[in-house]
Amino acid sequence: MRVIFLGTSAAVPTVSRNPSSIIVDLGREYILLDAGEGTQKQIIRSGIGFGRLSKIFISHLHGDHYYGVFPLLQTLSILKRRKPLEIYAPQGFHNVLLAITEVAPVESSFEVKVFEVRGRTSFRLKGYTVTMFPVVHGNIPTYGIAVREDDRPGRFDPQRSDELGVPLELRGLLQRGIPIKLPNGKVVHPQDVMSPPRRGKLLVYSSDTRPCRSLIEEGSEADLLIHEATYADDLRERAEQSGHSTISEAIGVAKACKAKALALTHFSARYREEDLDRLEKEAKRMFNPLIFAKDLMIYEL
């Protein structure tokens, strides 16, 4: 799993930061977590191409998290995309899409499938499960997003297999989790020749939120927690009022989750790059490893 940050500013962009959007590259396909204005341009700049984009997950319907969907759809149609594109979003998204397509009826080259989400919902992807779960962002329904890789089977131990007298042609059954019976009547179980399953990676994205219990639960032992940190600690009151988090609050959530790494994002445009560099230095003393995301930064899980 590989993360590419496309936009790391809060609602107002800066010269070097775009509104929220994150690519999660799953290998055979990639998905978007939010798609603020400029997402397509950032995809172009990243060099990843549009071909493997399969699904867009929209955390909530504040414009800086979804206004980039429509220009992206326009471009994909101009590029003659054929594969359907799936969009998972809170209720209301479809109405906006309909209003936009109504004013300029153009035959799209591909199907857009919209799934409106209400409450905690999981979606199966090949090898991954994506879960949208409610977080706490003022009065607008908002979802954090967890991307969990399936657990992978343990490693097969050929030496042990030979010691137990497993014929070569039956190894495959054991590797697929099926017990076998040897000619001598003895039963060999998969766990006799396989190490324990390896836990799949977990990526959790907070979207815009106050620190909250659901995020701590879903983010438990996340390999990477991406948490918003709109404000520095001196603006905690403003964070509370606007349903956002401060840097220390985001770090508090990461600690409560026992996250293995923390990436902060969604920085208010009031902070200049040198402010953010300073704040990052200070934050690294409180949590490690920690990064302040930048546009087009890549993180390998």
Next chain:
Amino acid sequence: MRVIFLGTSAAVPTVSRNPSSIIVDLGREYILLDAGEGTQKQIIRSGIGFGRLSKIFISHLHGDHYYGVFPLLQTLSILKRRKPLEIYAPQGFHNVLLAITEVAPVESSFEVKVFEVRGRTSFRLKGYTVTMFPVVHGNIPTYGIAVREDDRPGRFDPQRSDELGVPLELRGLLQRGIPIKLPNGKVVHPQDVMSPPRRGKLLVYSSDTRPCRSLIEEGSEADLLIHEATYADDLRERAEQSGHSTISEAIGVAKACKAKALALTHFSARYREEDLDRLEKEAKRMFNPLIFAKDLMIYEL
């Protein structure tokens, strides 16, 4: 009048070009002609600030000409704008705006006044008249936009005024266009002491269009004609099919208008920057002065 090109690509952006948007700076205020995705970011990059933005004119409702309006409105509200903002657009725009504001009801800090245009329409601004006039872009209602500066009064000739015996205190009347009667009974007319009115500057923007009569009429003797040139001449058929113009066709319109200068824009993303440089060199042999617009280029009329 000063033009700042914010976006000079066709629908699909490139690394160095954004979708359509143009600032026309009128001094006390500036207006936008179209506002494709990324307009607010380009305004930020241009350094002009948001304070003097007064009106947005949308030529047609293809997304690359208006998707930037909504994120811009969001930002202006976050920045606590108080002044109303006027938006002039073809029918249907208001429905999209309503759908978007419905899904995330936020109290805007300022009033958005939407005027839906049907057929040729002129609007008075302080010192300028903006006219939206139909052009020919497939089956979607599309408007070219003309910005005409009011004619300015001629220059006052103080020597001639003295020769005619005009008392100092009556000069002002003549300057405001009012004839006066001297004590000797002789009448002095404004044109006796004023040079002829100076014609205001005229800027005409084609939007997306095939070459058409309305554009040639409205663009007559324009000080600057901004014309789309989506395709090079070898793709004339594609230009016809998609309701766009080639470079030579745009130059043909400029010649028919007797435009004093021509700026081409809205270049298909198929052209690399070096292609455009070469095409510009060739085009300059056919019309002069001619420029290929680039993002953030400034043109003084």
